[in-house]
Amino acid sequence: xxxxxxxNQSHYDEIFSLSQFAFQYELTEEELHKKKEEAxxxxxxxMMDGERIAAKLHLIPLAVSINGIPFEMGGIASVATWPxxxxxxxxxxxxxxxxxTMKAQGQTISFxxxxxVPFYRQYGWEVxxxxxxxxxxxxxxxxxxxxxxxxxxVNSDIPLLDSIYRKYIKNYNGxxxxxxxxxxxxxxxxQHMIAVAYDEENQAEGYIIYQLKDRLFKVDEFVYNTTNxxxxxxxxxxxxxxxxxxxxxxxPEIDLLPLLVHEPRFKQKIMPYFMARIVDVEAFxxxxxSSISTAFxxxxxxxxDPFIEENTGIYTLHEADGKIDIVYESVMNNxxxxxxxxxxxxxxxxLLGYQRPEDLYQLELISGDTEAIELLEYIIPRxxxxxxxxx
Numbered sequence: 404x405x406x407x408x409x410x411n412q413s414h415y416d417e418i419f420s421l422s423q424f425a426f427q428y429e430l431t432e433e434e435l436h437k438k439k440e441e442a443x444x445x446x447x448x449x450m451m452d453g454e455r456i457a458a459k460l461h462l463i464p465l466a467v468s469i470n471g472i473p474f475e476m477g478g479i480a481s482v483a484t485w486p487x488x489x490x491x492x493x494x495x496x497x498x499x500x501x502x503x504t505m506k507a508q509g510q511t512i513s514f515x516x517x518x519x520v521p522f523y524r525q526y527g528w529e530v531x532x533x534x535x536x537x538x539x540x541x542x543x544x545x546x547x548x549x550x551x552x553x554x555x556x557v558n559s560d561i562p563l564l565d566s567i568y569r570k571y572i573k574n575y576n577g578x579x580x581x582x583x584x585x586x587x588x589x590x591x592x593x594q595h596m597i598a599v600a601y602d603e604e605n606q607a608e609g610y611i612i613y614q615l616k617d618r619l620f621k622v623d624e625f626v627y628n629t630t631n632x633x634x635x636x637x638x639x640x641x642x643x644x645x646x647x648x649x650x651x652x653x654x655p656e657i658d659l660l661p662l663l664v665h666e667p668r669f670k671q672k673i674m675p676y677f678m679a680r681i682v683d684v685e686a687f688x689x690x691x692x693s694s695i696s697t698a699f700x701x702x703x704x705x706x707x708d709p710f711i712e713e714n715t716g717i718y719t720l721h722e723a724d725g726k727i728d729i730v731y732e733s734v735m736n737n738x739x740x741x742x743x744x745x746x747x748x749x750x751x752x753x754l755l756g757y758q759r760p761e762d763l764y765q766l767e768l769i770s771g772d773t774e775a776i777e778l779l780e781y782i783i784p785r786x787x788x789x790x791x792x793x794x
Contacts, residue, residue: 405450405451405493405496406450406451407448407449407450407451407496407497407500408448408449408451409446409447409448409449410447410448410449410456410459412439414447414449414456415439415442417455417456418442418447418449418456418459419435419438419439421456421459421483421485422481422483424483424485425483425484426481426483437588437592440588441588441589442461444463444464444584445461445462445463445480446461446462446464446504447459447460447461447462448460448462448497448500448501450484450488450493450496450497452488456485457484457485457488457493458482458483458484458485458488458493458494458497459481459482459483459484459497460479460480460481460482460494460497460498460500460501461479461480461481461482462477462478462479462480462501462504462505463477463478463479463480463794464477464478464508464510465477465478465514465579465580466579466580467512467514467577467578467579467580468572468573468575468576468577468578468580469512469576469577469691469694469754469755470576470691470694470695470784470786471573471694472690472693472694473580474511474512474687474690475508475509475510475511475512476510476511476512476513476514477501477502477504477505477508477510477512477513477514477682478513478514478515478794479498479501479513479514479515480515480516480794482494482497482498482515482518495526498526499710499711501513502680502682502710502711505682506682506683506686509686510682511681511682511683511686511687511690512679512680512681512682512687512751513528513679513680513682514531514577514677514678514679514680514790515528515677515678515680516676516677516678516793516794517678520675520678523678524678524748525710526680526710527680527681527708527709527710527711527747527748528678528679528680528748529678529679529680529748529749529751529752530675530676530677530678530752530757531577531677531678531679531751531752531755531757531788532577532675532676532677532678532679532757532788532789532790533656533673533674533675533676533757533788534653534654534655534656534673534674534676535653535654535655535656535658535671535672535673535674536651536652536653536670536671536672536673536674537650537651537652537653537654537660537669537670537671538649538650538651538669538670539649539650539651539652539664539669539670540648540649540650540669541620541641541643541644541647541648541649541650542644542666543664543665543666543667543669544637544640544641544644544650544664545641545644546641546664546665548634548635548637548638548641548663549634550600550631550632550633550634550635550636550637550638551602551603551631551635552600552601552602552603552608552631552632552635553600553601553635554598554599554600554601554635554636554639555598555599555601556596556597556598557597557598557599557610558597559586559587559591559597560597560599561583561586561587561591563599563607563610564586564597564599564610565581565586566607567599567607567608567609567610567626567628568581568610568626570628571609571626571627571628572789574786575655575786575787575788575789576755576756576786576787576788576789577677577679577755577788577789577790578789578790578791579790579791579792581792585792589792589793589794590612590624590792591612594614595612595613595614595623596612596613596614596615597610597611597612597613598610598611598613598636598639600627600632600635600636600639602629602631602632608627608628608629608631608632608635609625609626609627609628609629609632609633609635609636610624610626610627611624611625611626611636611639612624615643615646615647618646618647618648618649619647619648619649619650619651620640620643620646620647620649620650620651621650621651621652622640622650622651622652622653624791625652625653625654626791633660633663634663637660637663655787655789656673656787656788656789657787676790677790679751679752679755680747680748680751681714681747681750681751682711683714684706684708684714684718684747684750685714685718685729685731687754688718688720688729689729691754692720692727692729693727695727695782695784696725697722697781697782698722698725699720699722699778699781699782700721700722700740700778701719701720701721701722701739701740701741702719702720702740702741702742702743702775702778702779702782703717703718703719703720703738703740703741703742703743703775704717704718704719704720704742704743704744704745704750704779705717705718705735705742705743705744705745706718706745706746706747706750707744707745707746707747708746708747711747714747715733716731716732716733716734717731717732717733717734717735717738717742718730718731719731719732719738720782741771741772741774741775741778742771742772742775743760743769743770743771743775743776743779744769744770744771745763745768745769745770749763749768749769753769753779753783754783755788756783756784756785756786756787756788757787757788759780759783760776760779760780760783761776761780764776
């Protein structure tokens, strides 16, 4: 017991038996076939007891957009253990193995959807995404939205949808850069309806993916690149008043739709969503700072990472002539100038824009002198996180 191996197609039946047991769902033959097709892009690691899988973890190679540039990301999914093997440290070993694999593959950041936030916090992940959930009575939607343009229902036109989506996600950090297979297998896998909003010049400005069932208009994905497209879509939704009594949708945490609704007193709920972790702090900082052109001089960040000890140390950022150099030292040796101290968890929440340095400082989640906090606040772009996908 205790050997980690990379699983393959010969293990698929056992892999998905464990998933169904651990996450309490049942797959039809068709659904199981689709799951196996999806798994072809994964690396699946198993902790073995002889020939039997005792625990497993799926690692999905993906890419996300941060400050408008792509970052290689390792998605952790379907972490599961049979009950008789639990609380033996198997998941901890699998997570460490996955992180080491990510680092070797140049994946500097990792995302996961937690079954327990405290569990994954102890291994360096932190909540970095939230969603806002709306439940809107249809009567609240029925107003004159004054949108200019029209809506057309379409089939799965992936190039069109992806062009709208990629423009949209430039407004946020952490969104997935989808490839065609991801669109087919994940986004458009169910029997949803799709509608695209066009302006008066016939330019596509947004899309919604939605379902209409049991008097409910359920928006599964709402993407728009202009306020006009939002208004056009809200009128489109209102036109379903004879078929639906309620509208449900999930939007970014900073969404401002209630400001446009005449009666904004409807159910609005913000829920923590995905967690993120920096895999390789030095490599991530170098990628991240390549998009920063702010003049700030010098700033040192002392990072603590108990789970990946090689990440622990001092990272000094030197800005000169519009470029930022990063110097790593394992211990504090005559560091001059502003210094901030934080955990690897708080570092990712700040750099992604999920939390601001000043707020974390007020809560005593990071420490440092006032100049250092102000510098980091100045350096980090003001861009909120949003993750529309799931794995």
